[in-house]
Amino acid sequence: YELTQPPSVSVSPGQTARITCSGDALPKQYANWYQQKPGQAPVLVIYKDSERPSGIPERFSGSTSGTTVTLTISGVQAGDEAAYYCQSVDSIGTYVVFGGGTKLTVL
Amino acid sequence: EVQLVQSGAEVKKPGESLKISCQGSGYSFTSYWIGWVRQMPGKGLEWMGISYGGDSDTRYSPSFQGQVTISADQSISTAYLQWSSLKASDTAMYYCVRTYYDILTSYSEFDYWGQGTLVTVSS
Numbered sequence: 390y391e392l393t394q395p396p397s398v399s400v401s402p403g404q405t406a407r408i409t410c411s412g413d414a415l416p417k418q419y420a421n422w423y424q425q426k427p428g429q430a431p432v433l434v435i436y437k438d439s440e441r442p443s444g445i446p447e448r449f450s451g452s453t454s455g456t457t458v459t460l461t462i463s464g465v466q467a468g469d470e471a472a473y474y475c476q477s478v479d480s481i482g483t484y485v486v487f488g489g490g491t492k493l494t495v496l
Numbered sequence: 497e498v499q500l501v502q503s504g505a506e507v508k509k510p511g512e513s514l515k516i517s518c519q520g521s522g523y524s525f526t527s528y529w530i531g532w533v534r535q536m537p538g539k540g541l542e543w544m545g546i547s548y549g550g551d552s553d554t555r556y557s558p559s560f561q562g563q564v565t566i567s568a569d570q571s572i573s574t575a576y577l578q579w580s581s582l583k584a585s586d587t588a589m590y591y592c593v594r595t596y597y598d599i600l601t602s603y604s605e606f607d608y609w610g611q612g613t614l615v616t617v618s619s
Contacts, residue, residue: 421605423541430591430609431541442607474541482602484557485531485543 390479392488399494410475420458498522500610515578518592526550529595530575
């Protein structure tokens with residue numbers, strides 16, 4: 390089972406970044422999103438498709454439509470430059486899978 | 497404050513054994529699962545498996561089943577990842593993750609991460 394993400398997304402500061410993640414089981418399984426800055430451990434930024442953990446700015450939001458989940462970052466800042474990974478489970482809940490990651494570049 | 501503190505970096509030779517650790521604090525260790533995630537140099541995240549802090553229940557990714565052993569010692573709030581015979585391809589950063597795991601749906605959420613343990617395997 391695979392989760393497919395675009396390798397890279399680029400936006401200018403203040404614009405909106407949208408990062409997609411596609412997988413056949415996503416209509417049945419929740420997805421989570423993690424942010425990983427260079428040299429650091431990942432951080433959970435969205436869970437259960439659209440819930441935001443405490444301490445994560447409101448600029449980060451998640452949505453789902455069919456086989457695609459989307460992480461949206463509004464008013465992108467230079468500090469948002471990082472790799473973003475989606476994560477879910479296969480349709481029968483056998484194992485956890487991560488997407489390949491998307492490198493967000495702030496121009 | 498929830499913290500996961502991992503053991504330090506290791507440099508090993510192919511064929512050697514290794515056990516790295518992850519100590520949890522600031523929460524009830526026996527109420528959560530602890531998982532392990534591999535990140536090879538310059539690559540993405542790979543889920544290896546999880547172990548329940550309250551008993552010996554352990555689940556493995558098919559990709560890692562038989563390659564590693566995951567365990568937990570609730571008496572010292574510590575989880576372990578071990579290899580019996582390392583290969584050069586085991587060179588990676590390994591993260592422990594506090595895992596919210598729903599047994600019925602297998603929903604897994606990694607809400608706290610350790611700082612990572614870098615394992616280098618080279619002759």
